[in-house]
Amino acid sequence: MKIRRFSAAAFAAALLIPGVAACNGDGTAGAGASGTPSASGSIAPSGSAGTGDAKQALLDSTNAIRDGNFRFTMSGAGSTAEGQVHEPSQSAAMRMTIGDPSSDLMMKLDLIHFKPDSWVKLELGGKAASSVPGVQKLNLGKYQHLDQTRIKGNRALGFDFDKIDPAGSAVLTQGITEVRQAGEGAYEGTVDVSKAAEAGSLDPAVITALGTQAQTVPFTAKVDGQGRLSELVLKLPAAGQSAAQDVKITYSDYGSAAAAQKPPADQVVEAPAEFYNLFN
Template identity: 45%
Template sequence: MALFAPALAGCTDKGSEPGTSGSGTPAVPADAKEALLASTKEITEGNFRFSMKGADLDGQGVVHKPSKSAQMTMKAGEGEFSMDMEIIYIEPDSWVKLSITGAEGVPGLESLNSGKYQHLDQSKIKGTGGLGFTFKDVDPAGSEALTRAVVDVQKTGEGTYTGTIDLTRATGAGMVNEDSVQLLGAEATNLPFEAKLDAEGRLSTMTIKLPAVGGGTAQELTVSYSDYGAASPATAPPASEVVEASPETYELFDK
């Protein structure tokens, strides 16, 4: 039961404003909840690297708002099925490259597995889950929505925090799948988490621990951020490796 959604779009509601020290370095709020809320502020600047990991998903990438570009690679799978996906977005264009196994008999599979980057028609991906991106929502995980859903939190060390989170209050976050949250039932309202902030009080990692449900196993979902303000722009694929996206590509992600 993976809670990650295979998408770049996330949630970036405005968080609390951290204070500043006399040296100009942001001061980390003494209150643990306020420290977590403030830790997501710089994510909204849209210049960072990130990774997201769960039992059946491993994703990473970069968001670079100064160049209006973003890139993400993702590996997902359960049982015999697996999918590798890379998305590149350089406004106003975007491309996706897919490699799918365990889906024999699916119409258009050969086109999906062409080994080429498929150039996407922006007019065809409105509302299409997993293919769209907007710089109005730059966080792939929606960490601000997650920190707002924290029920209680304590500081346990320098830059480290633990507590509980109510995922029913964070279904708008990019890394949270609402159907999977419903499977957790009442347990979704009180899940343990751990968070680490860097020396400047910015969110470094957040890990949410999920119990075993429906015959599955317990999981840990982790989102990490790095290279704040120092990420590299995404680059477009070579023209020789690009084809126009097939109808099956849009249908695969339509929801």
């Protein structure tokens, strides 16, 4: 089979989340984009009644994300990501897996960002892994130090500490078109994801493939006891070549995430040209 390069868009499509994009923490890294909700101020009570109150509660639930100190997970399309963001130390980390050993191509990435540096440990597997150009220079079992000028703007590899949410939940909640409370701290409704192309959890190509369905994607959400977003699930319908699927995003450990750890010097090499060729 022909091995395609993992462009930022292709990576996001495979992950349906990180294009995971941006990620951080004790094993995560990400290159997503976060938005700033139009609402600000204290978090609304989870028990508010009307639709307007319910939407406001969800808009406000993303405020704590902007403090840049949390753990997160994302899953969808047979891929997973987990990590943490620690803005106080300007660090982040993320681990992600796309596919599994039975897939034509499986990829595992262990990304660490510690501004201004980034490192990634890459593992390629699956039946077609041997066909990847330069695979012997990629599966090194070590962290590869990344040239920032070569990953700038790459949603799969970079991380922007001015846009610290890998999933872009603030952007997604702004697109809510209908919402109702479904229990204590629980909500359900629909969201217009056509307005959320910047969200790291969705690939713009998938949004385009959804067509008019993108305007009424069902979702469920949960907030914790302090009104902070703890879970968001988008129920994407089938579109184009993609089957119907759930994209799940979770947040935890607000205010108590740890700084990322730089890899030991003896476990670091400079990323070869083959690495950048794979992602660009």
